[in-house]
Amino acid sequence: MGRGLRSPGSERDDLVLGVKSVLAATVAWVLARHLLPHTVSTFAPFTALLALQATVYRSLRDCAQYLTAMTVGAALAASLAAVAGIHGWVFGLLTLLALAAGRFRPLGAHGTQVAIVGFFAYSSGLGQIDYIGHLTASVALGAACGIAAHLALAPARHTLHRQEAVTELFTGIEGRMGELADALEAGEPDADRVHRLRSEWRHLSSEADRIRHAIDTEIENSRLNPRPSIEDSANALVRARATLDTAQRCQDHLRSAGRSLDHAIASGELSALTDPFRAAYAALLRTAATALHHIGQLDRTDPQQLNHILDQARTELDRIRAHAWRADGSHSDVAALQGTLLTDAGRLLEELRPTS
Numbered sequence: 001m002g003r004g005l006r007s008p009g010s011e012r013d014d015l016v017l018g019v020k021s022v023l024a025a026t027v028a029w030v031l032a033r034h035l036l037p038h039t040v041s042t043f044a045p046f047t048a049l050l051a052l053q054a055t056v057y058r059s060l061r062d063c064a065q066y067l068t069a070m071t072v073g074a075a076l077a078a079s080l081a082a083v084a085g086i087h088g089w090v091f092g093l094l095t096l097l098a099l100a101a102g103r104f105r106p107l108g109a110h111g112t113q114v115a116i117v118g119f120f121a122y123s124s125g126l127g128q129i130d131y132i133g134h135l136t137a138s139v140a141l142g143a144a145c146g147i148a149a150h151l152a153l154a155p156a157r158h159t160l161h162r163q164e165a166v167t168e169l170f171t172g173i174e175g176r177m178g179e180l181a182d183a184l185e186a187g188e189p190d191a192d193r194v195h196r197l198r199s200e201w202r203h204l205s206s207e208a209d210r211i212r213h214a215i216d217t218e219i220e221n222s223r224l225n226p227r228p229s230i231e232d233s234a235n236a237l238v239r240a241r242a243t244l245d246t247a248q249r250c251q252d253h254l255r256s257a258g259r260s261l262d263h264a265i266a267s268g269e270l271s272a273l274t275d276p277f278r279a280a281y282a283a284l285l286r287t288a289a290t291a292l293h294h295i296g297q298l299d300r301t302d303p304q305q306l307n308h309i310l311d312q313a314r315t316e317l318d319r320i321r322a323h324a325w326r327a328d329g330s331h332s333d334v335a336a337l338q339g340t341l342l343t344d345a346g347r348l349l350e351e352l353r354p355t356s
Contacts, residue, residue: 010214013156017052020149024048028145032138039124040134044142051146057223059150063143065110070139072101073117074132077125086126094118155221157229159236162218163298165211166240169247170296172204173254177289180258181282191265198262201255208248215241239300246295249351257344264337272334280320284345287313291352303354313349317342 025045032044050066053059076097084090098118102111117135125131176197183194219237222229230236264270291309294301321342 013054016153017054017155020153021049021052024052024145024149025142028142031145032141035141036134036138037131039131040138043135043138044145047139047142048146048149051143052150054217055155055221055223056150056225057220059147060224062108062110063147065106065108066113067139067143069102069107069110069113070117070136073098073114073119074121074135076101076114077118077121078129078132081122081126081128086122091122094122151226154225154227157221157225157227157233158214158218159222159229159233162211162215163236163240165214166244166247167296167298169204169208169211169244170292172207173247173251174289174292174296176200176204177254177285177292180254180261181285181289183261184278184282184285191262194258194262194265198255198258201251201258205248205251205255208244208251212241212244212248215244243295246351247292250292250348253344253348253351257341257348260337260340260344269334269337273337276323277320277338280316280323281341281345284313284316284320287316288345288348288352291349295352301354306352306354310349310353317345317349 025048028044028048029041032041036044047063047066051059051063053062076094080090080094080097084093095115095118098115102114104111107114121132121135125135179193179197183190183197215237219234219241222234222237261270264273287309291306291313294306294309
């Protein structure tokens with residue numbers, strides 16, 4: 001709670017949502033107790049809480065689904081009570097029909113509410129129209145309180161924060177690429193350092209998944225949200241997600257290269273690589289890191305500048321390939337290691353190439 005009070009972010013969003021939920025549920029309950037029979041007053045705060053989801057779009061969607069489910073359940077209860085009366089076998093039929101109706105896909109996760117509301121309307125209200133009318137009014141009152149609280153203080157927009165998170169991820173990847181290059185150039189490769197890098201790649205992969213979830217949530221948060229955001233926020237979020245895709249694909253190839261180096265150090269194969277190969281491969285990694293920096297920056301990437309860097313990296317890669325196969329083609333173990341590293345590097349460069 002202290003962090004939510006001190007600075008904006010997900011903690012503050014959760015705190016604000018909690019406060020709005022308490023206020024909306026309390027107001028809904030008080031109004032329902034004064035305006036409606038006590039038998040239905042609980043539905044008002046329940047619906048108010050339902051209406052206060054993380055985003056305005058989700059709140060309106062869930063409200064619509066719940067109101068639809070409630071209407072279907074109440075209509076089934078009223079119809080069966082009017083036609084067949086209040087009997088055990090009728091309740092069983094109501095349950096069967098309500099469960100079947102609840103499987104209707106547009107109702108989403110609220111399909112079970114068809115049966116629940118039907119049970120209340122049939123058991124407590126005996127299918128009477130007056131009770132169903134009061135029940136509907138209680139639900140509508142709760143939904144109104146929840147939506148009003150959401151619109152009065154709409155969820156904050158975090159487009160810029162999501163972009164900055166992607167940039168920070170790219171910075172982390174660049175740093176690990178530099179460490180990988182340093183490990184290659186070292187006369188005596190540090191096995192602990194390379195092994196630690198593998199753990200850090202896994203951490204960055206988990207961080208990328210977390211950022212993706214945050215971006216997807218923010219894309220949803222931008223729908224129907226009355227709060228202003230940065231200019232062209234919708235396209236900015238789409239670009240951030242596309243950039244994150246590139247980062248995650250690059251991480252796959254970098255993890256593969258790191259895994260190959262880790263195994264090569266453990267088996268002693270890495271010491272058989274020539275110094276020129278190791279130095280050239282390290283330089284290639286640094287050139288690729290420069291390209292990655294341009295892609296991950298907040299400003300739009302200059303395609304010409306990026307292509308120039310990638311052309312330079314491709315030239316370096318071709319030169320390393322030619323030298324590697326001439327120098328060590330007779331050593332199968334060394335050739336296999338070189339081939340694996342160069343394949344990962346080639347795939348990495350392809351991922352960095354602009355698609356448009």
